[in-house]
Amino acid sequence: MTGRPRGQSWLAAAMLSPTMIVLALVVFYPLVAAMRESFYTSGQTLDADGFVVEGERFAGLANYAGVAGERFLNAALNTTLFTVVTVGVEVVLGVAMALVMQRAFRGRAILRAGILIPWAVPTAVSGLMWKWIFQADGVANALLGTEILWTADGPWAKLAVVVADVWKTAPFVGLLVLAGLQIIPSEVYEAAKVDGASARQRFRRITLPLVKPALLVAVLFRLMDALRVFDLPYVLVGPRKHSVETLSGLIWDEATRVHYGPASAYGTALFAYIAVIAFVFVKLLGADLLSDVRARRKEARDVG
Amino acid sequence: MRTRQITALLALGASLVACGSSDPEPAAQGGGDGRGPITFVGGKFEAESVQKIVDAWNAAHPDEKATVVLLPEAADEQRRKLIQSAQTKSDTGDVILIDAVWTSEFAANRWIDELKLDTSAFLPPTVETGRYRDKLYAMPMFTGTGLLYYRTDLVKEPPKTWAEMRRICDEVLPKQKGMACYGGQFDKYEGLTVNFSEAVASAGGDLVDASGQPQVTGEAAKKAAQFLADGFKSGMMPKEAITYKEEEGRVAFQDGKLLFYRNWAYGYEAAQKTDGSSKVAGKTDVAPIPGLDGPGAGTLGGNNLAVSAFSKNKRTAADFVAFMTSTAQMRAFALTSSMPVATAAVYDDPELIKKYPYLPALKEGILAAEPRPKAVRYGDVTAAIQESAYAVVTGAKPVDQAMTELQAALGPLLQP
Structure with missing residues (x-):
């Protein structure tokens, strides 16, 4: 960026300005409005005639009191647990799916399409589908020979949500990893084979390191998605069930009960939480994630 | 370095967008007492039978025609939509169908207007669900009990x-x-x-x-x-x-x-x-x-009709509410739909009892029923x-x- 003619950077700024304006409108404004809202309270008092007193009142940090409350912490714990478990399982399954999808064999196209179908199903629809599977006299209990109430509040509900989420998003990880696999040149494998590397060694020494950038992008996406999960627990188990209430679910519940102050406060807290996770992730593993960018920047410096 | 972190943050911003609520628009204050075309915001249930009553109104009132807008079936969604338009003081819905348990919230927030209508034709407990602090804010239409x-x-x-x-x-x-x-x-x-x-x-x-x-x-x-x-x-x-x-x-x-x-x-x-x-x-x-x-x-369950505080044609809206809930229209409605209505006469009508044999049991149930907390x-x-x-x-x-x-x-x- 340094050492370029001035005119060019002005041109670049002008070309980017529409993007920045759109970003300011759809990202920064709601963000700032929500943060402002989190310091205000409204509609919580009645006057003598029984009418709600209109207008907003500055509440300071009162709305943030709930962040230390039992319900918020429970939701934060659920969200974190859900994220760790689902993303972990999805990475393993996704890599396996990608390896299978990459193989050249008859019917590969059908298999690929088949694996991707769950990803194409809208989450709410898959939630309804799994609800049907997990209901008291549903398929899951019939197959397992159990009488578990999967959709009632309790530990089984957690498992039901994890299963449904893994089913739906493992293919997404698989797809991104597949894209990473396909750019690994086959010569590398051939050379390794000639040198006598076993299949396991080829996977550990070639496939994994070379597919790592794509895998990290997939994990980052999934992390951010899983941390704000809402629709699946909502549809599958229902709102306000402690065992599966996520932070987004809690925010939704507060907002529908017209508690915009606490909802915004929790939203801000969730935002900070996701930002920290993403920051740490990029910091720790960013070398590979942004290696391409860095290489290009170095190139530019060398030329300049 | 810094730009890259900002980009990462930007991508996250979406998580907050959902809960950002802006201040209500300052425009369109209070509505008006006029006459003219109105919009009726109802639920999806029994939409066809409701449409028949609206058609009857439109035939009789060519200058004050009502248009029907249907909200999603889930009660939570309906409530959210209605509150959203109320908070922006929108005049898009003149007459709204609200759940019996929302009456207090909508009345206290001044989202709906007090009604001066005759309620003698309804089963008494259903009228109670339309009241807030002893004033009528919503006219009983559908009812029901366990x-x-x-x-x-x-x-x-x-x-x-x-x-x-x-x-x-x-x-x-x-x-x-x-x-x-x-x-x-x-x-x-x-x-x-x-x-x-x-x-x-x-x-x-x-x-x-x-x-x-x-x-x-x-x-x-x-x-x-x-x-x-x-x-x-x-x-x-x-x-x-x-x-x-x-x-x-x-x-x-x-x-x-x-x-x-x-x-x-x-x-x-x-x-x-x-x-x-x-x-x-x-x-x-x-x-x-x-x-x-x-x-x-x-x-007591049920849905009542209310006039939005932001309506511009409140006189038409109130007439429309009275028309919709009139005994004649409710009887006609009951002939085409099994959704229980609040009109008392329907429960003693031999023709309707023949069609819905549970009506006497239901009437007994409604008269003994209690509203949920107001x-x-x-x-x-x-x-x-x-x-x-x-x-x-x-x-x-x-x-x-x-x-x-x-x-x-x-x-x-x-x-x-």
Whole structure:
């Protein structure tokens, strides 16, 4: 960026300005409005005639009191647990799916399409589908020979949500990893084979390191998605069930009960939480994630 | 370096967008007292039969035609949409159909106007659901209360008390395979509030007394909670009933898995269907729900018509409300739809009783029914009730503890 003619950077700024304006409108404004809202309270008092007193009142940090409350912490714990478990399982399954999808064999196209179908199903629809599977006299209990109430509040509900989420998003990880696999040149494998590397060694020494950038992008996406999960627990188990209430679910519940102050406060807290996770992730593993960018920047410096 | 972090942050921004709520628009204050075309915002249920009434209005009032806008079926979604337009002071809906339990919240927020209309033609408890602080804000239209569905092939006389019900079950069930005694809606949602307050009213108590104080640590509420807790513990109520909403339970009853089932009147037609979907067709009837010492008291459900405070044509809107809920139109509606209406005359009409044999039982149920607690912050109240009632039905907490917690939670929510 340094050492370029001035005119060019002005041109670049002008070309980017529409993007920045759109970003300011759809990202920064709601963000700032929500943060402002989190310091205000409204509609919580009645006057003598029984009418709600209109207008907003500055509440300071009162709305943030709930962040230390039992319900918020429970939701934060659920969200974190859900994220760790689902993303972990999805990475393993996704890599396996990608390896299978990459193989050249008859019917590969059908298999690929088949694996991707769950990803194409809208989450709410898959939630309804799994609800049907997990209901008291549903398929899951019939197959397992159990009488578990999967959709009632309790530990089984957690498992039901994890299963449904893994089913739906493992293919997404698989797809991104597949894209990473396909750019690994086959010569590398051939050379390794000639040198006598076993299949396991080829996977550990070639496939994994070379597919790592794509895998990290997939994990980052999934992390951010899983941390704000809402629709699946909502549809599958229902709102306000402690065992599966996520932070987004809690925010939704507060907002529908017209508690915009606490909802915004929790939203801000969730935002900070996701930002920290993403920051740490990029910091720790960013070398590979942004290696391409860095290489290009170095190139530019060398030329300049 | 920094740009890259900012980009990462930007991508995250979306998580917050959902909860950002901006200030209401300052424009369009107060609405107006005019006449002219209006919009009626209704729910999707019984849309065709409702449209017939609107068509009749439009034929009679060519200069003040009403357009129908349908909201999503789920009550929560409808409420959200209506509150959104109210907070932006939008005049897009002149007449709105609101759930009976929203009356206080909408009235207290000045989202709907007081109505000066004659309510003498309705069943009295339904009128009560449209009132806030003794003033009428919403005109009764649809109503309903819990009915006890039972199997006429196994039960001679429907039970009047819980003890009778238990006795009948003890007699009948040993000879039946895979059948449980009683079911209702015990999943954690509005239906649980309905079923719980119904149990309390049936034990002779009230969740909230006349002065607006919660009374859930009283004798009646505890006995009602104990009835539910014992029911689940003893297996009188099947344990999967804690996942039942109306439909799950209805299907279980129609599959012959329940001897008694508490549901709204809508289940009657479905249960009597002879196309194979119901195994209990012709073997089902309804009765008022049982109680602790005598017949129980159901909870009033229903939807009422209100005039939006932001309407520009309030005089037309009020006339429209009166027209929609007139006895003639409600009778015509009842002929094409089984949705129960609030008009008293409908329940004594021989032609309609022939069509819907449950009408006398339903009338008796509605006259004995109690409204759910009236509260401006009804959303918080019902959430608190569901929290404790769910702990009772799942056995997570002893009755005494759950009720003490509920009493403490309701106190501040019901403060004026």
